[in-house]
Amino acid sequence: MTGFVSLVGAGPGDPDLLTLKAARRLGEADLVLYDALVSPGLLDLAPRAQRFFVGKRARKKAVAQETIHWLMVRAARRGKRVVRLKCGDPFVFGRGGEEALALARAGVPFEVVPGVSSAVAAPALAGIPVTHRGLASGFVVVSGHSEKAYAPILDFVAPHSLTVVVLMGLAQRAAIASLLMSRGWRAASTPQSETWTGTLAELASVDPGPDSESAGTLVVGEVLSVAAEIAQKISPPAAVAASHGQK
Numbered sequence: 001m002t003g004f005v006s007l008v009g010a011g012p013g014d015p016d017l018l019t020l021k022a023a024r025r026l027g028e029a030d031l032v033l034y035d036a037l038v039s040p041g042l043l044d045l046a047p048r049a050q051r052f053f054v055g056k057r058a059r060k061k062a063v064a065q066e067t068i069h070w071l072m073v074r075a076a077r078r079g080k081r082v083v084r085l086k087c088g089d090p091f092v093f094g095r096g097g098e099e100a101l102a103l104a105r106a107g108v109p110f111e112v113v114p115g116v117s118s119a120v121a122a123p124a125l126a127g128i129p130v131t132h133r134g135l136a137s138g139f140v141v142v143s144g145h146s147e148k149a150y151a152p153i154l155d156f157v158a159p160h161s162l163t164v165v166v167l168m169g170l171a172q173r174a175a176i177a178s179l180l181m182s183r184g185w186r187a188a189s190t191p192q193s194e195t196w197t198g199t200l201a202e203l204a205s206v207d208p209g210p211d212s213e214s215a216g217t218l219v220v221g222e223v224l225s226v227a228a229e230i231a232q233k234i235s236p237p238a239a240v241a242a243s244h245g246q247k
């Protein structure tokens with residue numbers, strides 16, 4: 001008897017941004033292996049499942065990637081329905097591709113359930129359209145984890161031609177800002193609550209708070225010029241709930 005593995009995207013945090021398919025898979029699961037940045041409330045959708053945290057918390061050792069592969073394969077071979085729950089989309093900087101390959105090579109049946117990636121959701125929730133007619137006809141998403149990852153890509157992006165979205169980049173924010181400015185990028189905008197907006201020159205000195213080394217998305221580009229106006233008019237969650245008759 002062989003079970004099944006679903007590599008599931010949990011979306012950017014808000015449980016309401018989970019897909020219907022992901023919610024169904026959680027409801028059917030025997031085992032959920034979940035990462036950091038997955039909203040704890042989502043685990044309530046898997047009442048019959050055993051749940052294991054296999055993610056990495058700031059400065060603590062993560063469960064080895066090979067161990068995660070082994071846990072998925074072993075459970076599936078025992079006939080279990082496994083949900084591998086990863087924040088955002090499983091194939092965007094989440095090592096989901098490696099997990100899919102491990103399952104494929106082990107002959108375990110699996111599927112991919114895409115999720116709403118923070119690469120677009122984090123900007124959208126802050127009122128930043130990653131593309132906008134006349135301002136940006138495309139966007140590039142890079143990992144800010146190390147210079148080796150982002151520098152070769154950003155070197156080829158002409159200043160102000162595209163929107164640049166950086167995941168895992170808060171710790172490297174000074175280096176990223178400096179690289180972009182050295183390539184001719186400049187930015188200016190206004191401060192807003194919960195979303196910090198400012199110039200590249202100011203980015204290095206921003207204190208993003210204690211937990212932000214692991215979560216936070218940087219967006220650079222001309223689209224920021226429309227973001228303040230959009231963000232001001234986005235209804236706050238309480239107003240949305242009230243207009244939908246929810247408490």
Ligand SMILES: C[S@@+](CC[C@H](N)C(=O)[O-])C[C@H]1O[C@@H](n2cnc3c(N)ncnc32)[C@H](O)[C@@H]1O
Pocket residue numbers: 012013037086087088089090091092093094116117118119122166167168169213214215216217
């Ligand atoms: C390992 S990557 C995983 C990305 C994920 N697969 C996705 O599609 O969103 C983790 C990074 O995603 C970004 N991220 C994840 N959740 C976020 C959120 N709720 N708000 C802002 N950024 C987030 C942060 O840049 C964080 O460092």
